[in-house]
Amino acid sequence: MKRTPHLLAIQSHVVFGHAGNSAAVFPMQRIGVNVWPLNTVQFSNHTQYGQWAGEVLAPQQIPALVEGIAAIGELGNCDAVLSGYLGSAAQGRAILTGVARIKAINPKALYLCDPVMGHPEKGCIVPQDVSDFLLDEAAAMADFLCPNQLELDSFSGRKPQSLLDCLGMARALLARGPKAVLVKHLDYPGKLAEGFEMLLVTAEGSWHLRRPLLAFPRQPVGVGDLTSGLFLARVLLGDSLLAAFEFTAAAVHEVLLETQACASYELELVRAQDRIAHPRVRFEATAIGL
Numbered sequence: 001m002k003r004t005p006h007l008l009a010i011q012s013h014v015v016f017g018h019a020g021n022s023a024a025v026f027p028m029q030r031i032g033v034n035v036w037p038l039n040t041v042q043f044s045n046h047t048q049y050g051q052w053a054g055e056v057l058a059p060q061q062i063p064a065l066v067e068g069i070a071a072i073g074e075l076g077n078c079d080a081v082l083s084g085y086l087g088s089a090a091q092g093r094a095i096l097t098g099v100a101r102i103k104a105i106n107p108k109a110l111y112l113c114d115p116v117m118g119h120p121e122k123g124c125i126v127p128q129d130v131s132d133f134l135l136d137e138a139a140a141m142a143d144f145l146c147p148n149q150l151e152l153d154s155f156s157g158r159k160p161q162s163l164l165d166c167l168g169m170a171r172a173l174l175a176r177g178p179k180a181v182l183v184k185h186l187d188y189p190g191k192l193a194e195g196f197e198m199l200l201v202t203a204e205g206s207w208h209l210r211r212p213l214l215a216f217p218r219q220p221v222g223v224g225d226l227t228s229g230l231f232l233a234r235v236l237l238g239d240s241l242l243a244a245f246e247f248t249a250a251a252v253h254e255v256l257l258e259t260q261a262c263a264s265y266e267l268e269l270v271r272a273q274d275r276i277a278h279p280r281v282r283f284e285a286t287a288i289g290l
Contacts (some may be wrong), residue, residue, distance in 0.1 A: 001092075003034050004032065004033070004034050005032075005034065005079045005080070005233075005237060006033075006035075006036065006077045006078050006079050006080075006101070007028065007033050007034070007035050007036065007037045007078070007079060007080045007232065007233065007236060008038060008066075008078050008081045008082070008098075009021050009024060009025055009028070009035050009037050009038065009081075009082045009084075009229065010038045010040060010062065010081065010082065010083045010084070010095050010098070011024070011034065011039070011040055011082065011083060011084030011085050011086075011114070011116075011225065011230060012039065012040055012041045012042075012046050012084065012085035012087075013037065013039035013040075013041065013042050013043070014042075014043050014044065014046050014053075015042070015044050015045070015220075016044060016045045016269040017045050017046055017221070017266040017267075018220075018221070018222045018266050018269055019046035019085075019221050019222040019225060020040075020041075020046075020084055020085050020222070020225050021037045021039055021084075021225075022222070022232075023221075023222030023223075023225040023226045023229070023267060023269070024082070024084075024222075024225045024226055024228065024229030025037050025227060025229070026273075027226055027230055027233075027251070027255075027269060027271075027273075027276050028229045028230065028232075028233040029033065030051075030273050030276055030277050031055070031074045031132045031140060031175055031230070031233055031234070031237065031251075031276065031277050032233075032237055033233040033236055033237065033273075036069070036078070037082070038062065038065055038066075038083075039055050039057060039083065039085050040056070040061075040062075040086055040091050041055065041056045041057060041087045041179075042054045042055060042057075042073035043056060046221045046222070048221050054095075054133065056087035056088065056091070057087065057091065057245065057278070058255055059088065059090035059091045059093070059094040060216050061094075062091060062094035062095055062097075062098055063094050063097050063098055063101070064082035066097075066098040066101055066102070067101075067175075070101070070105070070167070072279075075101070075105055075106075076105045076106050077104060078102050078105075078106060078109055078234055079106070079108070079109055079110065079236050080109055080110040080111065080112065080232055080235075081095070081098065081099050081102060081109065081110070081111045081112070082112050082114070082228065082229060082232050083095050083099075083111075083112070083113050083114065083138070084114040084116055084228065085114075085225075086116070086130050086133075086134075088129065088130065089127070089129035089130050089132065089133035092130065092133040092134070092137070092138055093097060093133065093137070095138075095142055096137065097139065099111045099141060110143045110144065110160075110232070110235070110236070111141060111142050111143050111144070112142065112143065112144040112145075112146060112228060112231070112232045113134070113138045113139065113141075113144070113145055113146070114126075114146045114147075114224065114225065114228040115134040115138060115145065115146070115147050115155075116129045116151075116205065116224075117130070117134060117150065117151045117154055118267065120206070125183055126257055127196055131154060134151075135154065135155060135201065138176065139155065139173065139176045139177065140176050140177045141177065142178045143178060143179050143180075144178055144179065144180050144181075144182065144231070144232065144235075145173055145178040145180075145181045145182070146178075146181075146182045146183075146184055146224075146227070146231065147173075147183060147184070147190075147229045148183065148184045148185040148224055149166075149182070149183065149186055149187040152166065152169055152170065152173075152183055153169075155169070155173055156169040156172065156173075160188045160189075161188070161189060162189065162190060163186070163191070163197075163208065163288075164288075166183065166186055166188050166199060167199065167201065167206055167208075167288060167289075170183055170199055170201040170206075171201055171206070173201075174201065174202070174203060179202065179203070180200065180202045180241055181200075181201045181202075182198070182199070182200050182201075182227075183198060183199040183200075183230060184198060184223075184224050184227045184228070184246065185197075185198065185224070186198060186199055192210070193213070194212065194213055194214040194246055195210045195211070195212065196210070196211050196212065196214075196250060197210045198210075198211075198245070200241060200242065200245045200285065202241060205242075205287055205289075206287065206288050206289060207242060207245060207285035207286060207287055207288065208285060208286050208288045209245065209246065209283055209284075209285040209286070210283070211250075211251050211253050211283045212253070214253075214256050214257065214260050215260075216260060216265075217265075218265050220259055220265060220266065221255070221265075221266075221267075222266075222267050223252060223256070223267070226252055226255065226267065226269075227248055227252055228245070230248040230251055230252065230276075231244050231245065231248045232244075234236055234247050234248065242285060243284055245285055246282065246283060246284065246285055247279070249274070249283045249285075250279035250281050250283055251276045251277075252277045253279070253281055253283070254275035254276060254279050254280065254281065255267055255268065255269060255272045255274055255275070255276060257272075257275075258271050258272035258275065259272075260274050270285075
């Protein structure tokens with residue numbers, strides 16, 4: 001019997017709805033990955049509601065929890081770490097300590113950093129020290145980096161002028177250390193308004209993917225968390241980076257179709273679970289180059 005991959009997911013958690021681990025854990029489990037959730041914050045709901053309750057996990061608890069897993073002899077079974085929303089830069093450094101600890105035991109373990117920098121216009125606020133940490137420290141240690149356009153702009157210090165400019169910006173990030181950069185949502189002058197576009201960039205090649213942009217009264221939160229989690233999970237299950245990229249786009253689209261059909265603000269993950277595992281649609285990525 002083929003071994004089930006194990007993944008440590010270190011990001012936010014909401015009690016109601018789907019964001020952070022609440023958006024990523026169940027879909028990763030549904031497609032066959034054993035997920036160990038470690039919640040950097042526990043909020044009543046995501047912050048784009050404009051109000052929430054909850055608290056941030058003390059940074060020292062992150063390595064302590066990792067050491068607790070080591071103490072029972074299971075840390076060597078961790079095949080990957082996924083990090084997302086951080087409550088503080090100190091949390092981020094604690095995560096990197098945990099990643100280093102895991103890689104020391106299992107050198108093949110992967111680290112995917114979803115560099116959540118916030119979006120003030122949408123009510124998602126991230127402290128400046130978190131953004132600085134992601135730029136200056138986390139990117140260098142990540143095997144996979146999964147920014148959206150806002151975060152790609154922050155890494156690059158500018159906005160793109162074209163799709164090929166986005167490609168150049170993503171390629172520049174490879175020099176910081178990652179094996180692959182997945183831009184989860186592209187936005188550039190001349191982009192088709194009716195399309196949702198993504199980009200995968202590696203040392204071996206680059207691929208562009210377009211799927212329909214679905215209309216919502218309010219765009220659901222957690223789509224990026226879902227995207228990063230599914231991509232890493234498919235890689236652990238044996239997909240090539242390109243196959244994982246295409247599968248992820250299809251599965252996320254299926255979730256959004258179900259969410260739209262239900263007129264829901266929160267992602268309809270449970271209703272869409274079979275379509276996450278077996279998407280009915282397929283989007284083919286196109287190789288591009290400078």
